[in-house]
Amino acid sequence: MRKIMGLSMSLLIISLFFLSACAPxxxxxxxxxxxxxxxxxxxNTTEPxxxxxSFSLYLPSGYEIIEESQSNLLLESGDQTFILFYNALEDTTSELNYQAAEANGNNLLLQSFEDEGRFxxxxxxxxxxxxxxxxxxxxxxxxxxTSIRQLEDYTIEMMQIATSLAYTDQD
Structure with a gap:
């Protein structure tokens, strides 16, 4: 019995070691x-x-629009939920959302990028x-x-969506 307990404990420790080694x-x-x-x-090559x-956008495979309201979309991919907020009065160079994130504080990461015509x-x-x-x-x-394991993958998909959004002309 003692050998079985020792073996079980060893397997548990080894399993935890491998699981923690896989996560960044x-x-x-x-x-x-x-x-x-x-x-x-x-x-910036993602096409809607x-x-x-009032606009078009790219949705990665598996993403669905669950709900649409004025200025918001609720998206799902599997059991993951995403909230997309859009303000057509702010152009692609607007820093308003960044400034709000900066004022909020307590960020582990807050990094901006810009090029001609986009922020x-x-x-x-x-x-x-x-x-x-x-x-x-x-x-x-x-x-x-999200979990730490999914940060990078969701960042890629979310940035693809955000960079693809293009407003249509409303006459």
Whole structure:
């Protein structure tokens, strides 16, 4: 019985070691998140694949629009929820959402990027035992709650969505 308990405990410790070795440290995850946001922002090749009344945008495979209201979209991918806020009165160079994130404080990561005609940012903050991830381009921002393991992947998808949003002319 004692051997079985010892063997079980050894297997548990080894399993925990391997599981923790697979997850990036918080610092590594934040660095990967910043790099992913900057890379997608600079790439800027994502074309819209969904058209709504006042704008079009790219949605990655598996994403669905669950609810649409004035200035907001509720998106889902599997069991993950994303809130997309858009302000058509703010152009692609607007820093309003970034300034709000900066004023909020308590950010583990807050990094901005800009080029001719666009301003973007990525923000990560702690939210209980998860992380709040926010990505924005001009008057568009997308927010979700996620684990450290998913920060980089969701950053890529969220920045693809944010950089693709294009308003349609309303006559």
């Amino acid at each position: 440290s918080e610092d590594e995850a934040l660095e990967l998140t910043e790099t992913a946001a900057k890379t997608v922002f600079e790439d 694949n969904n058209t709504l009344d 973007a940012f990525v923000k990560v903050s702690e939210s209980g035992d998860e992380y709040e991830l926010q990505v924005g381009v001009g008057g568009v921002k997308i927010t979700t709650q």
